[in-house]
Amino acid sequence: MSVIKVAILGFGTVGEGVYRTIQSHAQEFTAVLGKKVEVVAILVKNIQKERNIREDVLLTTNFQEILRLPQLDVVIEAIVDKEPTFTYLKQAIGKGCHIITANKEMFAHHGKELLDLAKENGVSVGYEATVAGGIPVIQTLRQLLNINRVSQIQGILNGTSNFILSEMREKKQSFAESLRQAQAKGYAEADPTNDIEGFDAFYKAMILSRIAFGEEPDWQTVERQGITAITSELIEAAEKLKLRFKHVASISKEDEQIIASVKPILVGDENPFYHVEGAENAVNVHSDIVGRITLQGPGAGMYPTASAMIEDLVYVCQSKLNSRQNIKKTADWRGQIRKQKDYWLLQGFVEKTKHPEITWLDEVTDSIFIIEAGKEDLKGLLGRQPEICYFQILGDENLPILNKPTATVI
Ligand SMILES: NC(=O)c1ccc[n+]([C@@H]2O[C@H](COP(=O)([O-])OP(=O)(O)OC[C@H]3O[C@@H](n4cnc5c(N)ncnc54)[C@H](OP(=O)(O)O)[C@@H]3O)[C@@H](O)[C@H]2O)c1
Structure with missing residues (x-):
């Protein structure tokens, strides 16, 4: 039986989850793909760390060693920062590998270049894990976009912010105390700026915009507000009105223009976001035929993120992941959003x-x-x-x- 050979870049929360899942679901891969999937190499930063990795896997800090392997079909990337990640993925595509990434910051900045390069090289790019962790939002959009016209996407895309807002409301805690809880639980990093100031949700929104509308708004025009202005007093006032604060990214197309924002808003209990609590994510997709679809689930974590990446692995191997560069042409229509009172x-x-x-x-x-x-x-x-x-x-x-x-x- 032929084998699909895979390299994993990074062996942290996500990389290790992908490695373990490929081992634990070997039979499913063989049944679906008719081929075995084998991890042949793993890239790390610190080679001294103890890790539970099979001895026949090349463990290295040198990406060029991985590129020199005689057969390499897919590179799964789960490291951090825009560089050297972008360079590594360009090199992998140049070598004819499909690529899969979880790195939203890198993909928001360089996704278009990677998708173009992949198209030129006849390979595919999987990036489901860049948005909303384990929720298959990108796959859902791909499927919907065959005929449906998506008019608006709204999402709670940052689990850390949602966790903080839930804690503030449920435990009547201050923002600072709730942030400390998020850090203690491992949801927020020591420097939480990306999460609480809305940068993380912004990157994810830009990735969604590209897939739904084939383009992004000018980044400078996007209103981006984090959750740091939300006080206990405001949460209490909202409670009295049976409203809840949610940090929501919104992208829509109106009169040929992409309008996007990332900011705290208030929702009532008729809105699906009202009940999204803790570190969960949720995404509403509005489209003309099906109406509104709401997807909700874990937005991060070892196995939810691995789930998104290994489903991408199946799709890139079946070459079903086509770039959506042509969406702009086919979805070039006026936004259908019902104007509502604000x-x-x-x-x-x-x-x-x-x-x-x-x-x-x-x-x-x-x-x-x-x-x-x-x-x-x-x-x-x-x-x-x-x-x-x-x-x-x-x-x-x-x-x-x-x-x-x-x-x-x-
Ligand atoms: N954690 C989540 O739930 C989640 C969800 C969705 C997306 N993501 C994205 O997935 C990516 C990985 O996140 P993570 O939580 O798994 O991070 P992590 O636990 O910090 O792990 C990062 C891994 O990358 C390796 N690494 C970092 N820089 C490297 C470099 N320059 N060269 C080689 N290896 C390098 C580290 O090596 P050492 O082990 O040697 O230090 C480590 O194994 C990030 O882009 C993140 O935004 C994460």
Whole structure:
């Protein structure tokens, strides 16, 4: 029986999970592919570390040694940072290998170049693990995009932020204490900037935009806000209104333009994101035929991420992973998003009489308000009072909060 030879770059949480899964699911690979899958090499940084790896596997710190192997079919990448990863993957493609990556920061920056290079070289790129860990969002989009027109994707894409917001609400803890809990549980890194300032979710959103719409918005135009402005007071006010804060990345196509944002928003219990708690991720895909699909599951971790990578392994071996470069042509249509009224929670001392264009719906405390306003009107208000904090409430006029007797027009 012929063999598919695989190298794994990195043997940390993800790399080790992939290695173990390839051993534990050997029979399934053979049944699906009709070939054995064999890990022939592993790249690490520190060769001295104790690791549980078969002796016949080449363990090295030198990627060129791996490239010199007489047969190498797939390179699975689970290291960190943009470089040397990007260089290694270009070299692997040049050698005729399929590549699979979990590295969202590198892929958000260099994914297009890798996909183009792979196309030129007749190989495939798997990147399911770059977005929402174990949730098969990229595969779902690929399948939907055959005929459906995707108009909007929204996602809770960063488990650490979601965990912190859940802890703050459930345990009535401060942001700082909840962040410490996330670090103690291994969800947040010692430097949590990427997670709590929204960079991680931003990279994932850009990857989703490319697959759904064939292009990305200009990165400079994307509104990116982390969760550091969310205070216990705000969480408590939202609770009173039966709303929850969620950190949501949103990408849509409107009038030929990609609009994207990554920011905290408020959702009511009719929204699937309301019940997404802890380190879970969730993604809503809106498309014209099927409507809304919600996918929810573990966004990170050894086996969920390995699951995404080994499913990619099957697909690249079956050469089913086609680049979606042609999506732009086929999905070149006007966004179909229903324009809905926008509702906002404002925090700050707002001088209402100065803003006659705004409909004031509720006064939760003397500094927290619910309003209805178009984006332009809100911009006008912020222009006059830039110190005001604002959060969008996702939903429409059916939101329970807006029909409650307390939600009287002020
Ligand atoms: N952890 C998750 O749940 C998760 C989920 C989705 C995506 N990802 C992405 O997957 C990638 C790996 O994450 P991880 O959590 O597995 O990281 P990790 O536990 O820190 O492991 C990183 C591995 O890469 C090796 N490495 C780092 N730099 C290297 C270099 N320049 N050359 C060779 N080897 C190098 C390290 O070698 P040593 O062992 O010798 O130090 C280590 O084995 C990251 O891009 C991450 O964003 C992670």
